[in-house]
Amino acid sequence: xxxxxxxxxxxxxxxxxxxxxxxxxxxxxxxxxxxxxxxxxxxxxxxxxxxxxxxxxxxxxxxxxxxxxxxxxxxxxxxxxxxxxxxxxxxxxxxxxxxxxxxxxxxxxxxxxxxxxxxxxxxxxxxxxxxxxxxxxxxxxxxxxxxxxxxxxxxxxxxxxxxxxxxxxxxxxxxxxxxxxxxxxxxxxxxxxxxxxxxxxxxxxxxxxxxxxxxxxxxxxxxxxxxxxxxxxxxxxxxxxxxxxxxxxxxxxxxxxxxxxxxxxxxxxxxxxxxxxxxxxxxxxxxxxxxxx
Amino acid sequence: xxxxxxxxxxxxxxxxxxxxxxxxxxxxxxxxxxxxxxxxxxxxxxxxxxxxxxxxxxxxxxxxxxxxxxxxxxxxxxxxxxxxxxxxxxxxxxxxxxxxxxxxxxxxxxxxxxxxxxxxxxxxxxxxxxxxxxxxxxxxxxxxxxxxxxxxxxxxxxxxxxxxxxxxxxxxxxxxxxxxxxxxxxxxxxxxxxxxxxxxxxxxxxxxxxxxxxxxxxxxxxxxxxxxxxxxxxx
Ligand SMILES: Nc1ncnc2c1ncn2[C@@H]1O[C@H](COP(=O)(O)OP(=O)(O)OP(=O)(O)O)[C@@H](O)[C@H]1O
Ligand SMILES: [Mg+2]
Numbered sequence: 406x407x408x409x410x411x412x413x414x415x416x417x418x419x420x421x422x423x424x425x426x427x428x429x430x431x432x433x434x435x436x437x438x439x440x441x442x443x444x445x446x447x448x449x450x451x452x453x454x455x456x457x458x459x460x461x462x463x464x465x466x467x468x469x470x471x472x473x474x475x476x477x478x479x480x481x482x483x484x485x486x487x488x489x490x491x492x493x494x495x496x497x498x499x500x501x502x503x504x505x506x507x508x509x510x511x512x513x514x515x516x517x518x519x520x521x522x523x524x525x526x527x528x529x530x531x532x533x534x535x536x537x538x539x540x541x542x543x544x545x546x547x548x549x550x551x552x553x554x555x556x557x558x559x560x561x562x563x564x565x566x567x568x569x570x571x572x573x574x575x576x577x578x579x580x581x582x583x584x585x586x587x588x589x590x591x592x593x594x595x596x597x598x599x600x601x602x603x604x605x606x607x608x609x610x611x612x613x614x615x616x617x618x619x620x621x622x623x624x625x626x627x628x629x630x631x632x633x634x635x636x637x638x639x640x641x642x643x644x645x646x647x648x649x650x651x652x653x654x655x656x657x658x659x660x661x662x663x664x665x666x667x668x669x670x671x672x673x674x675x676x677x678x679x680x681x682x683x684x685x686x687x688x689x690x691x692x693x694x695x696x697x698x
Numbered sequence: 699x700x701x702x703x704x705x706x707x708x709x710x711x712x713x714x715x716x717x718x719x720x721x722x723x724x725x726x727x728x729x730x731x732x733x734x735x736x737x738x739x740x741x742x743x744x745x746x747x748x749x750x751x752x753x754x755x756x757x758x759x760x761x762x763x764x765x766x767x768x769x770x771x772x773x774x775x776x777x778x779x780x781x782x783x784x785x786x787x788x789x790x791x792x793x794x795x796x797x798x799x800x801x802x803x804x805x806x807x808x809x810x811x812x813x814x815x816x817x818x819x820x821x822x823x824x825x826x827x828x829x830x831x832x833x834x835x836x837x838x839x840x841x842x843x844x845x846x847x848x849x850x851x852x853x854x855x856x857x858x859x860x861x862x863x864x865x866x867x868x869x870x871x872x873x874x875x876x877x878x879x880x881x882x883x884x885x886x887x888x889x890x891x892x893x894x895x896x897x898x899x900x901x902x903x904x905x906x907x908x909x910x911x912x913x914x915x916x917x918x919x920x921x922x923x924x925x926x927x928x929x930x931x932x933x
Contacts (some may be wrong), residue, residue, distance in 0.1 A: 519829030570804065572797075577786050577797050584784040586750060589801030589848070 409542045416548035417556035418655025424632025425647035427606035433579040434599045437502035443629030444513030449611025450620045478606030481600040517622035525619025638681045701726040707754035718740045718907045729884040733891045734904035740887045748778045772801045775851030783837040787830025798847030814843040854885040891928035895919045912924040
C-alpha cells in the first residue's frame with residue numbers, strides 16, 4: 406500500500422510540477438504571479454477533449470497533447486499581446502498584472518460555465534485495461550502515462566533553461582533586465598519565449614488533468630492553486646524549488662487523503678504552505694521569496 | 699569622418715532635460731574621455747548611445763544613423779560597461795562571460811573565453827563561482843571581460859574605477875590602455891579626471907548637461923580651470 410500511495414503521489418506531484426513551473430517561469434522573468442494560468446489550463450483541457458473526441462480516427466494521446474500545446478502557445482501569446490503588453494508599455498504597477506491575470510482566469514471560467522455544465526466530461530478511454538501489476542502493487546496506466554509525459558517535459562524544460570543560450574538569456578533577464586539589454590538580449594523576444602513555454606505547460610497540464618479528473622470549467626482554477634502553492638513553497642521564480650515542492654505536495658496529499666479522507670485535503674495544502682512560509686520564508690531554493698504576491 | 703558622431707543630443711527624464719544638446723566625436727582607435735561631476739549627465743550620454751533611453755538629436759556610427767533599440771546597438775558592436783559593476787549575481791563567472799557574447803553567433807566562444815581568462819587569470823580560477831560572491835575588484839574585471847566578449851568596435855566604460863582600491867584602479871587603467879592597444883575604440887567616463895585625461899587622446903568636459911570644454915587629454919590636464927574643478931589642485 407505504501408509503495409502504491411507513493412507512486413500515485415509522485416504522479417500527482419508531476420502534474421503539480423507542470424503547473425508550478427508554468428507559474429515560476431512567468432514569475433521569474435516578469436515578476437508577477439500569472440493567475441490566468443488556471444483559466445488557460447481549463448480551456449486547454451476542453452480543447453484537448455474535443456480534439457480527441459471529434460478527430461477521426463481517434464488520434465493517439467501524444468498528438469492531442471502536441472495540438473493542445475500549440476493552442477496553448479497561441480492563447481498565451483494572445484493574452485500577453487492584448488493584456489500584459491499594455492501594462493508593460495505603460496509601466497503600470499505590479500498590482501495591475503495581479504488583478505488582470507486573476508480577472509482573466511475568472512472570466513474564462515465564467516464563459517466556460519455558460520457553455521458547459523459543471524459535470525466533468527470524461528476523456529475517451531485511453532487504455533484497454535486501466536491498471537497493471539508490478540510485484541504486488543497495482544499501478545494505474547493513466548498515472549504512469551501522466552508521470553512519463555510530465556517528467557519528459559520537465560527534463561526538456563530544465564535542459565532548455567540550464568544549458569541553452571536562450572535559457573541563459575532568460576535567467577539573465579530574471580536577474581537583471583536592464584543589464585540584460587546591454588548584452589544585446591531583446592527583452593521582447595525573451596517575454597515571447599516565456600509565454601510560449603507557459604502556454605505549452607498549460608496545454609500539457611490541461612490534457613493530463615482532463616484525463617485524470619475529467620473536464621469541467623473549474624478544473625484549471627482549482628488545480629492552479631496547488632501549482633501556485635508549490636511555487637510559493639519552492640521560492641517563487643525558482644524552477645528547481647517549484648518542482649521539488651510540487652512532488653512533495655503530491656506525495657503528502659496522497660498519504661493525507663488515505664489517512665484523513667479527501668474532505669480535509671484542501672485544508673492540508675494550505676497548512677503545508679503556511680508551515681513552510683513559517684519555517685522557511687525564503688522558499689526551498691531561498692530566492693525571490695520576498696516578491697511574492 | 700569620426701567613427702561615432704553625436705550631434706545635438708538631448709535627453710529628458712519626464713519634464714526635466716538632462717542633456718541640452720551635446721556634440722561629440724569619437725575617433726576610431728582612440729580613447730575619448732568624458733569627465734564631469736556627479737549628475738552632469740555622463741551616464742545619461744552613454745545610455746542614450748546604448749539605446750537604453752529615448753533621445754533626440756542624431757548619433758551616427760560609421761556614417762550611418764545608429765539604431766535606437768539596445769539590442770541592435772549591441773549587435774552593431776557598441777558595448778556599454780555600466781557603472782556599479784552590474785554582474786549577474788546567481789550566475790557563474792563563466793555564464794556571465796557567455797552572456798557578453800550573446801550578440802555573436804557563438805562560433806568563437808571557446809577562444810574568446812580563453813582570451814579573457816588569459817587577460818584576467820583570477821577569473822579562470824573562479825570560473826564556476828557565483829559572480830555575486832566576487833570581490834568588488836574582481837567584479838569590475840568580470841564586467842570588463844564580459845564587455846570584451848562581444849568583440850566591441852566601441853567600448854564605453856562608465857566609471858570603471860569607482861570605489862576600487864588604488865592598486866586595483868591602476869590595474870583597471872592598465873587594462874583600458876591594453877584594450878586601446880588592441881585597436882578598440884574606447885569612450886571612458888570618469889570622475890577620476892587626472893588618470894583618465896592621462897590615458898585619453900581627446901576629452902570632453904560635461905557640466906549640467908552641456909559640454910563646457912574639449913581638447914586633447916594633455917591640453918586639458920594643463921588647463922588651470924580644469925585643474926581647479928576636477929583635479930583637486932589650486933589655481
Ligand atoms: N532615471 C532617471 N530619472 C530622473 N532623472 C534622472 C534619471 N537618471 C538620471 N537623472 C538625472 O539626470 C541628471 C544626469 O544624471 P547622470 O546619471 O547622467 O549623471 P552622471 O554624470 O552619470 O553622474 P554620476 O557621476 O553621479 O554617475 C541628474 O540630474 C540625474 O538626477
Ligand atoms: Mg553616472
